[in-house]
Amino acid sequence: MANGKIMKALSGFYYVEDETGEVFQCRARGVFRKNKETPLVGDDVEFESANKTDGTVTKLLPRKNALVRPPVSNVDQALIAVSVKEPDFSTVLLDRFLVLVEKHNITPVILLTKMDLLKENEYEMVANYQKIYEAMGYVVKSFSTEIDQESHQLEELLAGKTTVIAGQSGVGKSSFLNRLNPHLNIKTAAISDSLGRGKHTTRHVELVPILGGHVADTPGFSSLDFAEINLEELPKLFVDFEQYSEACKFRGCMHMNEPKCRVKEAVARGEIASFRYDHYQQFYEEIKQRKPRY
Ligand SMILES: Nc1nc2c(ncn2[C@@H]2O[C@H](COP(=O)(O)OP(=O)(O)OP(=O)(O)O)[C@@H](O)[C@H]2O)c(=O)[nH]1
Protein backbone atom coordinates (compact mmCIF):
# COMPACT_ATOMS: atom_id res chain seq x y z
CA MET A 1 0.00 0.00 0.00
CA ALA A 2 1.23 3.51 -0.82
CA ASN A 3 -0.04 7.07 -0.58
CA GLY A 4 -0.35 9.36 -3.55
CA LYS A 5 -2.32 12.06 -5.31
CA ILE A 6 -4.42 11.72 -8.46
CA MET A 7 -2.89 14.01 -11.07
CA LYS A 8 -4.99 13.10 -14.06
CA ALA A 9 -8.10 11.07 -14.85
CA LEU A 10 -8.63 9.75 -18.34
CA SER A 11 -10.73 6.96 -19.84
CA GLY A 12 -11.23 5.16 -16.56
CA PHE A 13 -7.60 5.39 -15.53
CA TYR A 14 -6.26 7.44 -12.67
CA TYR A 15 -2.68 8.63 -12.75
CA VAL A 16 -1.42 8.63 -9.18
CA GLU A 17 1.78 10.36 -8.19
CA ASP A 18 3.48 8.98 -5.10
CA GLU A 19 5.61 10.91 -2.64
CA THR A 20 8.74 10.40 -4.71
CA GLY A 21 7.12 11.85 -7.84
CA GLU A 22 6.67 8.54 -9.63
CA VAL A 23 3.37 8.13 -11.50
CA PHE A 24 1.30 4.95 -11.48
CA GLN A 25 -1.58 4.16 -13.81
CA CYS A 26 -4.42 2.84 -11.69
CA ARG A 27 -8.02 1.77 -11.88
CA ALA A 28 -10.46 2.46 -9.10
CA ARG A 29 -11.60 -0.36 -6.91
CA GLY A 30 -15.10 -1.53 -7.78
CA VAL A 31 -16.39 -0.62 -4.35
CA PHE A 32 -16.23 3.09 -5.24
CA ARG A 33 -18.83 2.64 -7.95
CA LYS A 34 -21.09 0.79 -5.58
CA ASN A 35 -20.78 3.56 -2.98
CA LYS A 36 -21.23 6.20 -5.71
CA GLU A 37 -17.83 7.62 -4.84
CA THR A 38 -15.92 9.07 -7.76
CA PRO A 39 -12.22 9.65 -7.44
CA LEU A 40 -11.30 13.17 -8.48
CA VAL A 41 -8.13 14.73 -9.75
CA GLY A 42 -6.53 16.24 -6.65
CA ASP A 43 -7.66 13.43 -4.36
CA ASP A 44 -5.18 12.05 -1.90
CA VAL A 45 -5.49 8.29 -2.08
CA GLU A 46 -4.12 4.99 -0.98
CA PHE A 47 -3.20 2.65 -3.81
CA GLU A 48 -1.59 -0.68 -4.54
CA SER A 49 0.57 -1.38 -7.51
CA ALA A 50 2.85 -4.18 -8.59
CA ASN A 51 4.12 -2.13 -11.53
CA LYS A 52 3.59 1.27 -13.13
CA THR A 53 0.57 0.40 -15.24
CA ASP A 54 -1.65 -1.96 -13.25
CA GLY A 55 -2.35 -0.18 -10.00
CA THR A 56 -5.54 0.01 -7.98
CA VAL A 57 -6.81 2.98 -6.01
CA THR A 58 -8.02 1.39 -2.79
CA LYS A 59 -9.09 4.32 -0.65
CA LEU A 60 -10.00 8.01 -1.03
CA LEU A 61 -8.77 10.16 1.82
CA PRO A 62 -11.02 12.97 3.09
CA ARG A 63 -11.27 16.03 0.82
CA LYS A 64 -10.75 19.60 1.85
CA ASN A 65 -13.02 20.81 -0.96
CA ALA A 66 -14.17 19.80 -4.43
CA LEU A 67 -14.99 21.79 -7.54
CA VAL A 68 -17.34 20.66 -10.27
CA ARG A 69 -15.89 22.72 -13.11
CA PRO A 70 -13.15 21.77 -13.48
CA PRO A 71 -13.59 18.52 -11.54
CA VAL A 72 -10.74 18.83 -9.08
CA SER A 73 -10.42 18.50 -5.31
CA ASN A 74 -8.16 19.72 -2.50
CA VAL A 75 -7.61 23.09 -4.09
CA ASP A 76 -5.57 25.41 -1.85
CA GLN A 77 -6.22 28.63 -3.67
CA ALA A 78 -7.76 30.28 -6.69
CA LEU A 79 -5.65 32.86 -8.42
CA ILE A 80 -8.08 35.42 -9.80
CA ALA A 81 -6.54 37.24 -12.73
CA VAL A 82 -8.04 40.64 -13.55
CA SER A 83 -6.61 42.90 -16.18
CA VAL A 84 -6.27 46.59 -15.42
CA LYS A 85 -6.92 47.27 -19.14
CA GLU A 86 -8.11 45.33 -22.18
CA PRO A 87 -10.56 44.35 -20.84
CA ASP A 88 -10.97 47.34 -18.52
CA PHE A 89 -10.49 46.85 -14.81
CA SER A 90 -13.76 45.84 -13.22
CA THR A 91 -14.29 45.61 -9.48
CA VAL A 92 -17.73 44.12 -10.01
CA LEU A 93 -16.20 41.25 -11.94
CA LEU A 94 -13.49 40.82 -9.32
CA ASP A 95 -16.12 40.77 -6.57
CA ARG A 96 -18.10 38.14 -8.45
CA PHE A 97 -15.08 35.89 -8.60
CA LEU A 98 -14.32 36.55 -4.94
CA VAL A 99 -17.82 35.62 -3.84
CA LEU A 100 -17.75 32.39 -5.85
CA VAL A 101 -14.30 31.40 -4.62
CA GLU A 102 -15.17 32.20 -0.99
CA LYS A 103 -18.31 30.09 -1.37
CA HIS A 104 -16.12 27.07 -2.16
CA ASN A 105 -13.89 27.57 0.88
CA ILE A 106 -10.93 28.25 -1.34
CA THR A 107 -8.48 31.05 -0.59
CA PRO A 108 -8.53 33.71 -3.31
CA VAL A 109 -5.40 35.53 -4.39
CA ILE A 110 -5.70 38.46 -6.78
CA LEU A 111 -3.42 39.07 -9.73
CA LEU A 112 -3.70 42.40 -11.54
CA THR A 113 -2.48 41.87 -15.09
CA LYS A 114 -1.38 44.03 -18.05
CA MET A 115 0.03 46.74 -15.78
CA ASP A 116 2.02 48.17 -18.71
CA LEU A 117 -1.20 49.34 -20.35
CA LEU A 118 -1.98 51.81 -17.56
CA LYS A 119 -1.48 55.46 -18.33
CA GLU A 120 0.65 57.52 -15.96
CA ASN A 121 -2.39 59.04 -14.26
CA GLU A 122 -4.15 55.71 -13.79
CA TYR A 123 -1.61 54.01 -11.53
CA GLU A 124 -2.92 55.70 -8.44
CA MET A 125 -6.46 54.52 -9.04
CA VAL A 126 -5.28 50.92 -9.33
CA ALA A 127 -2.98 51.27 -6.31
CA ASN A 128 -5.95 52.50 -4.27
CA TYR A 129 -8.02 49.49 -5.20
CA GLN A 130 -5.10 47.28 -4.36
CA LYS A 131 -4.95 48.81 -0.87
CA ILE A 132 -8.66 48.31 -0.35
CA TYR A 133 -8.49 44.61 -1.21
CA GLU A 134 -5.35 44.12 0.84
CA ALA A 135 -7.09 45.70 3.82
CA MET A 136 -9.73 42.97 3.51
CA GLY A 137 -6.97 40.43 3.95
CA TYR A 138 -6.47 39.43 0.34
CA VAL A 139 -3.07 38.98 -1.26
CA VAL A 140 -2.85 41.23 -4.32
CA LYS A 141 0.03 41.11 -6.81
CA SER A 142 0.50 42.79 -10.13
CA PHE A 143 2.03 41.52 -13.30
CA SER A 144 2.90 42.50 -16.82
CA THR A 145 4.59 40.58 -19.57
CA GLU A 146 6.17 43.87 -20.69
CA ILE A 147 7.77 44.89 -17.42
CA ASP A 148 10.80 43.20 -15.93
CA GLN A 149 9.83 42.09 -12.51
CA GLU A 150 11.55 40.07 -9.85
CA SER A 151 10.00 36.68 -10.33
CA HIS A 152 10.37 35.41 -6.78
CA GLN A 153 7.34 37.42 -5.62
CA LEU A 154 5.21 35.74 -8.24
CA GLU A 155 6.73 32.35 -7.58
CA GLU A 156 5.82 32.66 -3.91
CA LEU A 157 2.21 32.96 -5.00
CA LEU A 158 2.12 29.43 -6.35
CA ALA A 159 4.94 27.59 -4.60
CA GLY A 160 3.87 24.40 -2.89
CA LYS A 161 0.14 24.98 -3.41
CA THR A 162 -2.56 23.46 -5.55
CA THR A 163 -3.95 26.38 -7.53
CA VAL A 164 -6.87 26.90 -9.86
CA ILE A 165 -6.50 29.87 -12.16
CA ALA A 166 -9.63 31.96 -12.66
CA GLY A 167 -10.33 35.01 -14.76
CA GLN A 168 -12.10 36.24 -17.85
CA SER A 169 -10.87 35.23 -21.23
CA GLY A 170 -7.99 37.34 -22.52
CA VAL A 171 -6.82 38.80 -19.22
CA GLY A 172 -3.43 37.11 -19.57
CA LYS A 173 -3.72 33.90 -17.53
CA SER A 174 -1.60 31.82 -19.87
CA SER A 175 0.90 34.63 -20.37
CA PHE A 176 1.42 34.73 -16.62
CA LEU A 177 1.87 30.98 -16.28
CA ASN A 178 4.19 30.86 -19.25
CA ARG A 179 6.36 33.48 -17.62
CA LEU A 180 6.71 31.33 -14.52
CA ASN A 181 7.29 28.16 -16.46
CA PRO A 182 7.71 28.28 -20.21
CA HIS A 183 7.39 24.50 -20.40
CA LEU A 184 3.87 24.45 -19.08
CA ASN A 185 1.26 23.67 -21.62
CA ILE A 186 -1.79 25.18 -20.04
CA LYS A 187 -4.99 24.97 -22.02
CA THR A 188 -6.46 28.24 -20.90
CA ALA A 189 -7.90 28.84 -24.33
CA ALA A 190 -10.41 26.08 -23.70
CA ILE A 191 -13.24 28.33 -22.60
CA SER A 192 -12.99 30.82 -25.39
CA ASP A 193 -12.11 28.57 -28.29
CA SER A 194 -14.27 28.77 -31.34
CA LEU A 195 -14.90 25.05 -31.73
CA GLY A 196 -18.28 25.43 -30.09
CA ARG A 197 -17.38 23.37 -27.08
CA GLY A 198 -19.69 24.96 -24.55
CA LYS A 199 -18.54 25.78 -21.09
CA HIS A 200 -20.87 23.15 -19.72
CA THR A 201 -19.04 20.31 -21.37
CA THR A 202 -17.24 18.25 -18.79
CA ARG A 203 -13.62 18.52 -19.61
CA HIS A 204 -10.77 16.55 -18.32
CA VAL A 205 -8.45 18.29 -15.98
CA GLU A 206 -4.87 17.64 -15.14
CA LEU A 207 -2.69 18.93 -12.35
CA VAL A 208 0.53 20.29 -13.77
CA PRO A 209 3.55 20.47 -11.45
CA ILE A 210 4.87 23.96 -10.85
CA LEU A 211 7.25 25.29 -8.18
CA GLY A 212 6.73 22.37 -5.85
CA GLY A 213 2.96 22.70 -6.17
CA HIS A 214 0.40 22.22 -8.93
CA VAL A 215 -1.89 24.22 -11.16
CA ALA A 216 -5.03 22.88 -12.79
CA ASP A 217 -4.60 23.09 -16.54
CA THR A 218 -8.20 24.22 -17.07
CA PRO A 219 -9.45 27.55 -15.70
CA GLY A 220 -11.97 27.44 -12.89
CA PHE A 221 -15.06 29.51 -12.07
CA SER A 222 -15.78 30.20 -15.70
CA SER A 223 -19.49 30.33 -15.03
CA LEU A 224 -20.07 33.42 -12.97
CA ASP A 225 -23.66 32.91 -11.99
CA PHE A 226 -24.77 32.61 -8.40
CA ALA A 227 -27.02 29.60 -8.87
CA GLU A 228 -25.43 27.76 -5.95
CA ILE A 229 -25.47 30.67 -3.55
CA ASN A 230 -28.33 31.25 -1.11
CA LEU A 231 -29.36 34.70 -0.04
CA GLU A 232 -28.61 33.92 3.60
CA GLU A 233 -25.00 33.02 2.96
CA LEU A 234 -24.20 36.01 0.73
CA PRO A 235 -23.20 38.39 3.57
CA LYS A 236 -20.58 35.92 4.80
CA LEU A 237 -18.95 35.87 1.38
CA PHE A 238 -18.12 39.58 1.74
CA VAL A 239 -15.22 39.17 4.13
CA ASP A 240 -14.97 42.91 4.81
CA PHE A 241 -18.48 42.89 6.35
CA GLU A 242 -17.61 40.29 8.91
CA GLN A 243 -16.10 42.38 11.68
CA TYR A 244 -19.17 44.63 11.65
CA SER A 245 -22.04 42.21 11.06
CA GLU A 246 -21.73 40.55 14.45
CA ALA A 247 -22.79 43.79 16.08
CA CYS A 248 -25.85 44.36 13.87
CA LYS A 249 -28.99 44.66 15.97
CA PHE A 250 -30.67 41.72 14.30
CA ARG A 251 -29.19 38.29 14.19
CA GLY A 252 -29.11 37.23 10.56
CA CYS A 253 -29.17 40.87 9.47
CA MET A 254 -29.01 41.04 5.69
CA HIS A 255 -27.66 44.60 5.81
CA MET A 256 -30.40 45.89 3.55
CA ASN A 257 -33.25 47.69 5.32
CA GLU A 258 -32.76 46.60 8.91
CA PRO A 259 -32.30 49.30 11.56
CA LYS A 260 -29.05 49.56 13.51
CA CYS A 261 -27.13 47.73 10.84
CA ARG A 262 -23.43 48.08 11.66
CA VAL A 263 -22.42 47.18 8.11
CA LYS A 264 -24.38 50.08 6.62
CA GLU A 265 -22.95 52.35 9.31
CA ALA A 266 -19.43 51.26 8.37
CA VAL A 267 -20.22 52.02 4.72
CA ALA A 268 -21.45 55.50 5.71
CA ARG A 269 -18.23 56.12 7.65
CA GLY A 270 -16.17 54.93 4.68
CA GLU A 271 -14.73 51.95 6.54
CA ILE A 272 -16.29 49.57 4.06
CA ALA A 273 -15.77 50.70 0.46
CA SER A 274 -19.07 51.90 -0.97
CA PHE A 275 -18.47 50.06 -4.25
CA ARG A 276 -18.29 46.81 -2.27
CA TYR A 277 -21.64 47.53 -0.66
CA ASP A 278 -23.11 48.48 -4.07
CA HIS A 279 -21.99 45.12 -5.43
CA TYR A 280 -23.42 43.36 -2.40
CA GLN A 281 -26.80 44.97 -3.08
CA GLN A 282 -26.57 44.10 -6.74
CA PHE A 283 -25.75 40.43 -6.03
CA TYR A 284 -28.44 40.33 -3.36
CA GLU A 285 -31.09 41.46 -5.87
CA GLU A 286 -29.78 39.06 -8.47
CA ILE A 287 -30.09 36.09 -6.13
CA LYS A 288 -33.46 37.26 -4.85
CA GLN A 289 -34.89 37.62 -8.36
CA ARG A 290 -33.65 34.19 -9.33
CA LYS A 291 -36.46 31.94 -10.37
CA PRO A 292 -36.86 29.00 -8.06
CA ARG A 293 -35.48 25.85 -9.63
CA TYR A 294 -37.36 22.59 -9.39
N1 LIG B 1 0.26 44.58 -23.09
C1 LIG B 1 0.12 43.39 -22.51
N2 LIG B 1 -0.54 42.40 -23.14
C2 LIG B 1 -0.69 41.21 -22.51
C3 LIG B 1 -0.18 40.99 -21.21
N3 LIG B 1 -0.50 39.72 -20.83
C4 LIG B 1 -1.16 39.19 -21.87
N4 LIG B 1 -1.28 40.06 -22.89
C5 LIG B 1 -1.96 39.83 -24.18
O1 LIG B 1 -3.34 39.61 -23.95
C6 LIG B 1 -3.84 38.59 -24.82
C7 LIG B 1 -4.48 37.47 -24.02
O2 LIG B 1 -3.47 36.83 -23.22
P1 LIG B 1 -3.61 35.33 -22.72
O3 LIG B 1 -2.47 35.06 -21.83
O4 LIG B 1 -3.84 34.43 -23.86
O5 LIG B 1 -4.95 35.43 -21.89
P2 LIG B 1 -5.80 34.27 -21.18
O6 LIG B 1 -6.36 34.84 -19.95
O7 LIG B 1 -4.98 33.05 -21.05
O8 LIG B 1 -6.96 34.09 -22.23
P3 LIG B 1 -7.86 32.79 -22.53
O9 LIG B 1 -6.91 31.77 -23.03
O10 LIG B 1 -8.83 33.25 -23.55
O11 LIG B 1 -8.51 32.39 -21.23
C8 LIG B 1 -2.64 38.14 -25.66
O12 LIG B 1 -2.69 38.83 -26.88
C9 LIG B 1 -1.44 38.57 -24.84
O13 LIG B 1 -0.32 38.84 -25.65
C10 LIG B 1 0.50 42.08 -20.55
O14 LIG B 1 0.98 41.99 -19.41
N5 LIG B 1 0.61 43.25 -21.25
Ligand SMILES: [Zn+2]
Ligand atom coordinates in the same frame (compact mmCIF):
# COMPACT_ATOMS: atom_id res chain seq x y z
ZN1 LIG C 1 -26.50 44.49 9.21
